[in-house]
Structure formats: C-alpha cells, structure tokens
Amino acid sequence: MAMTVDLPAIERTDAITRRAPAGLARYVRPALGLLLPLAVALAWEMAVRFSLSSGRLVPPPTKVFATIDELARSGELGRHVAATLTRVAVGFGLGVVAGTLFGAISGYWALARRLIDPTIQALRAIPSIAWVPLFILWLGIFETSKIALIAVGVFFPVYLGVMGAILSVDRKIVEVGRIFRLSGPAMIRRILLPAVLPAYVVALRVGLGLGWMFVVAAEFMGASEGLGYLLIDGQQLGKPAQIVAAIVIFAVLGKATDWLLEIATAPWLRWQDAFGRHSGAP
Amino acid sequence: MLVLDRVGKVYPNGVHALERFSAEIRRAEIVAIIGGSGCGKSTLLRAIAGLDRATSGAVMLDGAAITAPHAKIGIIFQEPRLLPWLSVADNIGFGLSDLPAETRREKVARALARVGLMDKADAWPRELSGGQAQRVAIARALVPQPEVLLLDEPFSALDAFTRRDLQDHLLDLWTDTRPTLVLVTHDVDEAVVLADRVLVMRPRPGRLFEEIKVNLTRPRERNSPLFGSFKHHVLTALDRSLDRSVPDRDAKAGVGGSMWW
Numbered sequence: 001m002a003m004t005v006d007l008p009a010i011e012r013t014d015a016i017t018r019r020a021p022a023g024l025a026r027y028v029r030p031a032l033g034l035l036l037p038l039a040v041a042l043a044w045e046m047a048v049r050f051s052l053s054s055g056r057l058v059p060p061p062t063k064v065f066a067t068i069d070e071l072a073r074s075g076e077l078g079r080h081v082a083a084t085l086t087r088v089a090v091g092f093g094l095g096v097v098a099g100t101l102f103g104a105i106s107g108y109w110a111l112a113r114r115l116i117d118p119t120i121q122a123l124r125a126i127p128s129i130a131w132v133p134l135f136i137l138w139l140g141i142f143e144t145s146k147i148a149l150i151a152v153g154v155f156f157p158v159y160l161g162v163m164g165a166i167l168s169v170d171r172k173i174v175e176v177g178r179i180f181r182l183s184g185p186a187m188i189r190r191i192l193l194p195a196v197l198p199a200y201v202v203a204l205r206v207g208l209g210l211g212w213m214f215v216v217a218a219e220f221m222g223a224s225e226g227l228g229y230l231l232i233d234g235q236q237l238g239k240p241a242q243i244v245a246a247i248v249i250f251a252v253l254g255k256a257t258d259w260l261l262e263i264a265t266a267p268w269l270r271w272q273d274a275f276g277r278h279s280g281a282p
Numbered sequence: 283m284l285v286l287d288r289v290g291k292v293y294p295n296g297v298h299a300l301e302r303f304s305a306e307i308r309r310a311e312i313v314a315i316i317g318g319s320g321c322g323k324s325t326l327l328r329a330i331a332g333l334d335r336a337t338s339g340a341v342m343l344d345g346a347a348i349t350a351p352h353a354k355i356g357i358i359f360q361e362p363r364l365l366p367w368l369s370v371a372d373n374i375g376f377g378l379s380d381l382p383a384e385t386r387r388e389k390v391a392r393a394l395a396r397v398g399l400m401d402k403a404d405a406w407p408r409e410l411s412g413g414q415a416q417r418v419a420i421a422r423a424l425v426p427q428p429e430v431l432l433l434d435e436p437f438s439a440l441d442a443f444t445r446r447d448l449q450d451h452l453l454d455l456w457t458d459t460r461p462t463l464v465l466v467t468h469d470v471d472e473a474v475v476l477a478d479r480v481l482v483m484r485p486r487p488g489r490l491f492e493e494i495k496v497n498l499t500r501p502r503e504r505n506s507p508l509f510g511s512f513k514h515h516v517l518t519a520l521d522r523s524l525d526r527s528v529p530d531r532d533a534k535a536g537v538g539g540s541m542w543w
Contacts, residue, residue, distance in 0.1 A: 172359070172361065172363050173363060173365065175333060175359075175363070176363050176365065176376075178333060178351050179331065179333070179351050179356070179357055180351075180376060180377040181350075181351050181352075181353065186379075190376075190379075191365070194365070194367040195367075197367075270406075271366050271367045271368075271406050271407075271408070272366075
C-alpha cells in the first residue's frame with residue numbers, strides 16, 4: 001500500500017526537477033546569443049571613447065542610437081518605417097496569393113504542372129533585380145513598380161514551397177482519405193491542407209525574408225521615403241550613423257515580422273514532432 | 283458474402299501480380315491469406331478494398347461489385363497511418379464526420395475504452411507507442427462498423443509480445459460485431475491463431491495454392507499439440523508453394539475442374 005502511495009509522489013518531484021532548469025534556461029539561453037554582439041559593440045564604443053579610432057566611418061553604438069532617437073523625435077522615422085512596411089506588406093501579400101495559387105495548381109494537377117512549371121522555372125532563373133528597368137518602363141517610378149518587384153521576389157519561394165509540399169504529401173495518408181471515401185474538397189480540407197501546412201509556413205517565412213531583401217532593392221531605384229531611402233541618403237550626404245541606424249531597424253523589423261508569422265501559425269503546428277521544439281536541442 | 287471471382291492484376295509494367303484468384307468468404311468468417319513475398323497478397327487485399335482495380339475478374343460484396351472504397355469495407359494497414367495533426371480521439375472519429383457531434387463523441391469514447399486508451403484521447407499520435415498506435419488504427423477502422431475488415435500484415439512491425447497481445451485483442455473486438463476478417467500475413471502463428479481458414483498462395487504470378495480449414499475452438503491455446511499440427515500443416519503447404527516442381531491447383535482445375543488433394 002505504501003508503495004502505491006509513494007510512486008506518484010516520486011514521479012511528481014521528478015517532473016518538477018525536470019521543469020525547473022527548463023524555466024530558468026528559457027531566459028538564459030537566448031541571452032547567450034546576445035553576448036557576442038554586445039561585447040563587440042562595447043569594445044567599439046570603448047575604442048572610440050579612448051580615441052583609438054575616430055569613429056567617423058564606423059559610428060559607435062551610442063551615436064547610432066542617438067541618430068535613431070533623433071529620427072524618431074522628428075517623426076521622420078515613423079514615416080520611413082510606415083512606407084517600407086506598407087510596400088513589404090502589399091508586395092508580400094500579392095506574392096503569397098499568386099505563389100499559393102499557382103503552386104497549388106501545379107502541385108495538384110499534373111497537366112497544369114507540365115504546362116506552366118517549365119515557364120515559371122525559367123522565369124525563376126532570371127535574377128529578380130533584372131526586372132527593375134522593365135518594371136519602371138511599364139509601371140512608372142512610383143509605388144507600383146516597387147511593389148511588383150517585391151511580389152516577384154516573394155512569389156518564387158512560395159510557389160516552389162507549395163508545389164513541393166503538395167507533391168510530397170504521403171500517398172499512404174492520402175489512401176486513408178480514400179478509404180473513408182472523402183470527396184475532392186474534403187480530401188483537400190482534411191488531408192492535403194494540414195499535411196502541407198508545415199512546409200507552407202516555411203515557404204512563407206522564406207518569402208517574407210526575400211520580401212525584405214527586395215524592398216531595399218526597390219527603394220534603391222529611386223524613392224523619396226522608406227528605410228532604403230535613408231540608406232541612400234546617408235551614403236550621399238556622408239552620414240554613416242544614419243546608414244547603420246537604417247540597417248539596425250531593418251534587422252529589428254525583419255526579425256519581428258518573422259516572429260509574428262511564427263507566432264500566428266504556431267497553433268496549427270502544435271502536432272509537429274519537430275527536433276529542437278522539445279528537449280531535442282539543449 | 284464476399285466473393286472473389288477469378289481476380290487478376292497485371293501492373294502497367296507487365297508484372298502479373300495476381301492470376302485468377304477465386305474464393306468465397308462467408309459473413310463473420312476469419313480468413314488468413316499467407317504466402318511468400320511477391321505472391322500478390324497485398325495486391326489482392328487492395329483490390330478488395332477498392333484502392334486498386336483488378337485488371338480481370340471481379341470482387342463482389344453481397345452481389346455488388348467493388349470498384350472503389352466502400353462504406354462496408356474497412357482496412358488496417360501495416361503501419362497505423364494515423365493523421366499526425368489530429369488527436370487520438372479525432373483520428374478514431376475520422377470516418378464518422380457525417381454523424382452529429384454528440385453521437386460521434388459517444389462512439390469515439392466507447393471505442394477508446396474498448397481498446398484501453400481512454401487516457402490517450404487528447405494525445406498526439408506521435409506520443410503513442412507502436413502497439414498503441416496500431417490499436418488506434420484498429421479502433422478507427424472498426425468504429426464505422428464495417429461488414430468486412432481487411433488487415434494487411436497489421437502486426438508485422440511490432441515486437442512478439444505486443445503482437446500476441448494485439449492478436450488476442452483483435453479477436454476480442456471481433457466478437458462485438460463479428461465482421462468478416464480478411465487478414466494478409468506472413469506469420470504462420472498469426473494465421474493459425476486467428477483464422478477459420480488459411481489460404482496459402484504461391485508466387486510469380488500470385489495464385490491460390492492450397493486452402494486449409496482450422497477447426498479449432500476459440501480461444502486457441504498456442505502451445506497445444508493440435509495447434510502445432512495445424513501450424514505444421516500450413517508450414518508444409520507454404521514450403522510446397524515455393525517449390526516450382528509442384529503443380530498448382532489452378533493448372534489442375536483448368537483441366538479437371540476438381541480439387542487435386
């Protein structure tokens with residue numbers, strides 16, 4: 001009798017001791033990653049303070065943050081960030097819709113794949129920046145051509161991701177759907193969509209990354225606002241602190257949007273047996 | 283009654299997987315199909331399930347030809363094939379989507395209790411052991427109450443103890459609604475434990491070689507001498523089925539039409 005009472009108690013303490021370091025580690029582990037960049041920044045700050053370097057071409061962190069602060073106070077920062085975010089959002093949205101649509105058609109329907117996939121693959125081989133002159137001629141120098149370039153950049157990884165994901169859905173799982181006599185739409189909704197979702201989320205994240213890449217290219221081709229404009233402006237007027245400030249903001253925004261995407265899709269991917277999501281990668 | 287009428291299957295690459303396989307399987311009968319690799323066991327089962335179409339002959343269930351998956355026919359594969367994005371309970375209820383939620387929940391709960399996995403209702407399939415996952419697969423196939431349940435080497439991926447446990451468990455579940463069971467296996471022990479009738483097949487091309495009735499009462503004692511003699515019988519038939527010098531039944535039937543043993 002004593003044994004049966006003792007056993008759950010042992011299990012419980014075991015569970016607690018296992019959870020306690022995990023809670024602490026949740027804060028310690030990401031902090032480890034910050035160690036190196038913080039050390040480099042601190043070293044550079046010191047070097048400039050002690051006049052080992054002028055810091056003119058490579059501004060120290062305090063100067064970069066002062067520039068960001070200044071831009072934020074004048075309202076400039078908000079305007080530039082809003083312009084860039086809008087372009088990325090609209091371009092990403094269009095690219096995702098088109099990429100998902102064509103990817104789904106190519107993945108689901110073999111005839112369509114034979115018809116359109118070779119053309120799309122050929123277009124993919126063209127460096128997207130090469131479209132810029134044509135887009136400017138066709139769509140003008142304002143927003144439309146910029147958004148078109150971003151959408152093109154986002155389209156290809158999403159298209160490839162969706163098509164590949166559909167093609168690699170396990171035939172054995174599809175057979176389960178057939179055995180239960182699912183109709184075409186039910187097969188898509190209950191088998192294909194959930195099976196494709198993990199790869200789709202990865203494709204979206206790759207697409208978002210490319211969207212951020214191409215927004216810089218788009219804003220280089222002549223913009224009066226946006227973070228890319230801040231970069232060009234900083235170069236032409238010799239303001240390295242402004243360039244680094246824009247780069248830092250790009251990094252923060254890119255990471256933040258990627259994180260938002262991850263958070264937004266996480267509830268649908270709880271079932272995944274991913275390495276590192278549990279105790280896999282300490 | 284499940285009637286297999288000269289079922290044949292030639293794959294597009296020209297391989298004759300199955301040739302003129304005929305059998306009549308009564309309601310609530312348990313039939314094991316056993317044979318060496320490449321004898322068309324799985325091909326036959328997939329034709330009965332309606333997953334593949336036979337190139338010749340017909341599969342009939344109660345007079346209706348089976349050409350596509352059928353509501354009265356369920357199948358359990360070698361792997362559990364659970365949907366990883368559904369909880370255990372939702373996996374079991376997968377085939378019940380046209381029932382009202384309340385009835386579905388009841389049926390799933392009863393099935394979970396029946397296979398002894400009540401505490402796993404909300405678990406993900408990846409959290410189950412191999413034996414537990416196959417139990418869920420069995421529950422999923424049985425919960426729509428099929429008249430015919432096909433099993434394609436269902437326990438071959440499991441260790442000996444789990445296999446034995448699940449064989450007994452399957453028989454126990456079978457007594458609930460007594461569906462017809464057609465079991466493909468390469469395990470002689472399994473065939474003799476479960477089946478009323480063992481059909482031995484011979485390979486290249488897959489044909490029916492010999493039919494052995496297992497007249498043993500259930501539950502069957504695996505260590506009894508009678509059990510051993512049936513096992514021996516099936517084993518010798520299997521051995522002869524792989525021996526090319528032995529004429530097969532179909533060849534004889536073609537000439538005389540009678541059974542040669």
